[in-house]
Amino acid sequence: MDFSPVERENGSFQQSVTADQIISMCRRIFGDGAGVVSADELGNGMYNNTYRVDVADVGPVILRVAPEPSRQFGSERELMRSEYASVPFFAPIAPLVPRTLGADFTHEVIGRDFLFQTLLPGRPVPQALGGYDRQLWPSLYRDLGTIAAKIHAVRGPAFGSIRNPQFARWSDAFVALLDGLAADVDSVGLDSADIRQVASIAGKQQAVLDEITEPRLLHGDLWTVNVMLVEDAPQPTITGVFDNDRTLWGDPAADWTIRMAAKKPGTERDAFWETYGAPSTTPGAAIRSLFYEARHVAAIRLERHRLGKTEDVPETYGQMRDIIEKFHA
Incomplete structure (x- = not known):
């Protein structure tokens, strides 16, 4: 697959995942046969790592990967799990909020929380x-x-x-x-x-x-x-x-x-x-x-x-x- 991570200095808080890890995450959520065409890291966030991933037979989706637990402050602990839990409460603006396609908080794949969302237009x-x-x-x-x-x-x-x-x-x-x-x-x-x-x-x-x-x-x-x-x-x-x-x-x-x-x-x-x-x-x-x-x-x-x-x-x-x-x- 084509993979374009954001280049960062050594020691930066955000740590990109690898191409192989993205493939493993996609197969975890979309099935063992899921093919990944490309993955481009988006550099506009400052906490999670966010990628636009093109999955064969699925289309473009957003992948968000939380920091490793050891890198999280106590006041920022498991923010991704809070986001996952909050989605039903955003029902009044549901058409504006990305839908969760799948999430994995087991740490069995990469040792970090991650989730896939629909790609918002615009x-x-x-x-x-x-x-x-x-x-x-x-x-x-x-x-x-x-x-x-x-x-x-x-x-x-x-x-x-x-x-x-x-x-x-x-x-x-x-x-x-x-x-x-x-x-x-x-x-x-x-x-x-x-x-x-x-x-x-x-x-x-x-x-x-x-x-x-x-x-x-x-x-x-x-x-x-x-x-x-x-x-x-x-x-x-x-x-x-x-x-x-x-x-x-x-x-x-x-x-x-x-x-x-x-x-x-x-x-x-x-x-x-x-x-x-x-x-x-x-x-x-x-x-x-x-x-x-x-x-x-x-x-x-x-x-x-x-x-x-x-x-x-x-x-x-x-x-x-x-x-x-x-x-x-």
């Missing part, structure tokens, strides 16, 4: 959006607002992990998220004192967090990099949403989508709120937004270290100091 937003006049970009963000609202309307049984929600209170689930990130930051030799300080503040302000009483579905990573656009449409139109492995039951305001929509006010991103609805402006919501930003900054710190972007790690400490100062203002 082009990724980072590749396609620049072809449109900027005056048309609000259409994309209105679509994102509609999609996020449908996701956030889905109710869950408890707060926490999509696979095993175990917290009756949002405050307990949120502090557990911060504690997990702090432990991971410690494990790589970075200072987690500021993350633990935010967790301590959250413990003292449980009442504010617990104004959120109903667990809702959070995508965890819904933004332009994980969205496909219809090819050659007169305006940017979403045809697919993927990478839902960071799903969570929690407060919709804590979702990555909300952070990104609010990040650049006065731009085309404002169109997001036209379809999603205006964000809450209560005093409690303002305090919670500080907690949620702290969690995002902690996760960004960990990701930058994981990707070898050590020169960008110090910035997160300044950002966290600013957040903590606002708590005490």
Whole structure:
């Protein structure tokens, strides 16, 4: 078969599989007689390895391969299994979500979780959006607002992990998220004192967090990099949403989508709120937004270290100091 992996430096977090392993994975899911015509690794993800694989008598499919267990942080443990478990809860946007064709979490084939999905039509937003006049970009963000609202309307049984929600209170689930990130930051030799300080503040302000009483579905990573656009449409139109492995039951305001929509006010991103609805402006919501930003900054710190972007790690400490100062203002 023709095989085109992404060339990476030695020691990079993402480790490509081999051509023989791809053949073995295809035969595991599609049968011993499955023939593999080609496999091309897609380089737009930063956690799983993703391949476009052309399987004889099946057609083009997407193969996603998780990192080896020993390379996964505790806060990112078995994300692919969370994605697999979350698919039925994305029913309100089912036509936009890739279908799972098969998955293997036994580690009998390559020692890593992997799954096959249908290939979504269209082009990724980072590749396609620049072809449109900027005056048309609000259409994309209105679509994102509609999609996020449908996701956030889905109710869950408890707060926490999509696979095993175990917290009756949002405050307990949120502090557990911060504690997990702090432990991971410690494990790589970075200072987690500021993350633990935010967790301590959250413990003292449980009442504010617990104004959120109903667990809702959070995508965890819904933004332009994980969205496909219809090819050659007169305006940017979403045809697919993927990478839902960071799903969570929690407060919709804590979702990555909300952070990104609010990040650049006065731009085309404002169109997001036209379809999603205006964000809450209560005093409690303002305090919670500080907690949620702290969690995002902690996760960004960990990701930058994981990707070898050590020169960008110090910035997160300044950002966290600013957040903590606002708590005490």
